[in-house]
Amino acid sequence: MTALRFRDLTLAYDGHPVVHHLDGAVARGALLAVVGPNGAGKSSLLKAIVGQLTPAGGALEVDPALRRRLAYLPQAAEVDLSFPLSVYDFVAMGLWRELGPFRGVGREAAARIAAALAAVGLDGFEARPIGALSGGQRQRMFFARLALQKAELILLDEPFNAIDEPTKLDLFALVERWHGEGRTVVAVLHDLALVRARFPQTLLLARDVVAWGPTATVLSPVNLARAAGMVEAFDPAADLCASAA
């Protein structure tokens, strides 16, 4: 069972590729880390999976059963934190697919919201305005909303950036729980220690695929050095790519 399949996928901005001829598949239930230097195309890859970025070449297939059960935590969410909304209401958004525009929060849903808040350590914060949270608490709030979505395919873009160690461990425990429940998780990360310790599979991306497979073999010193050497080499006069089919 494959959740995602990339066939010679190229993603580009203004013709300059950020992901170059990516081939491969992500199995259902995988816990995949995507690592690589800045500008390596990691975020773009997630955006393409969500459908916010149209491939410049090749194809990207998302299992149709998962397409509607996808949750995405972007790196810089365009959230208006000055909007007068409580943490409770913000987290309750995660139930949109079940409640839609009109249905109220019933007893069962309220219990699930409370459980989601408790799972990220935000019980007691229900009534706080979303603008009054610290960076770590905000990320906990995003994870609580994500948990409520009951998503089968979860895409996380640098979810632990600027987050302290205890918060990171708390939130990662959630990720592992989702993995344990058989959901597919793809996470873009910079914390190589965390990836080495906890992620079975890793995709090392530096515009081109450097390596993809079991974490221990992918994150070898040789591969990491190669990836670092390929960063953001921007050539304004680059020729047309000849390897395109």
Add this chain to the structure above:
Amino acid sequence: MLFDLVIAPFADFGFMRRALVGAVALALSGAPIGVFLLLRRMSLMGDAMAHAILPGAALGYLVAGLSLGAMTLGGLLAGLVVVVLAGLVARWTTLREDASLAAFYLLSLALGVVLMSARGSSVDLMRVLFGSVLALDDATLLLLASVSSLTLLGLALLYRPLALETVDPGFLATVSRAGPIAHIGFLMLLALNLVAGFHALGTLLSVGLMILPAATARLWTRDVTAMIGVAMASGVAASVIGLLISYAQGWPTGPAIVLTAGVFYVLSLGFGRAGGLTRSRAPRRHLRA
């Protein structure tokens, strides 16, 4: 004494009662529209759109004179075209919603005034620019009441997606297609309210009963629902007090109402519990944790 000042004007004069009904209807639907304009950072855009209505209404006037139907229809068409175009431009191009509107607003105002002057008197022009709350006939009242009801109903339907789209548009887009519907629906309701406001308060002041009560409310509460309630209350109060002042002092009515709403706003700036000057600058008590 109090009776003479507050009740008698409405009890004695039919035009005052009509003005009251019209202004209250406008205030009730304008308040929630204003709250969302404010929260979506579209306050100035609402103003620009109010001006965009003028050429349409002026065309109606050219064709049929000071006719409610023709001017409403013209204004509504012009308003909807602008509103939907602006929404689509913002959604599907890299241009932000406000970018094209600034130039557009000046053009519309100038074009509208020229069109009006082509046939009408300066009295008609004043009426279009500043409204005629004291001269609302049955048909206009019915229009204001219908727009008000339709707006409240429409916003009740769009409320959740509209609020979510304002807070986190990216998230709503991944779970639902309701975002664009809420956005465009809101803009259409805005256009409807601007046309209604145009009849009573004129093109220059029609956003007065939207933005001022909403800004007032934001300074008193941090909850959207409460904000809408406070905005409605302050809009209705401004309408009543503005009408009475205009009656007692002989001031032009629309400006008197907007000025009253403005006084509420300035007072809230000073004393509002949620971010007013005295509150945000004074040292405050705090909890232990």
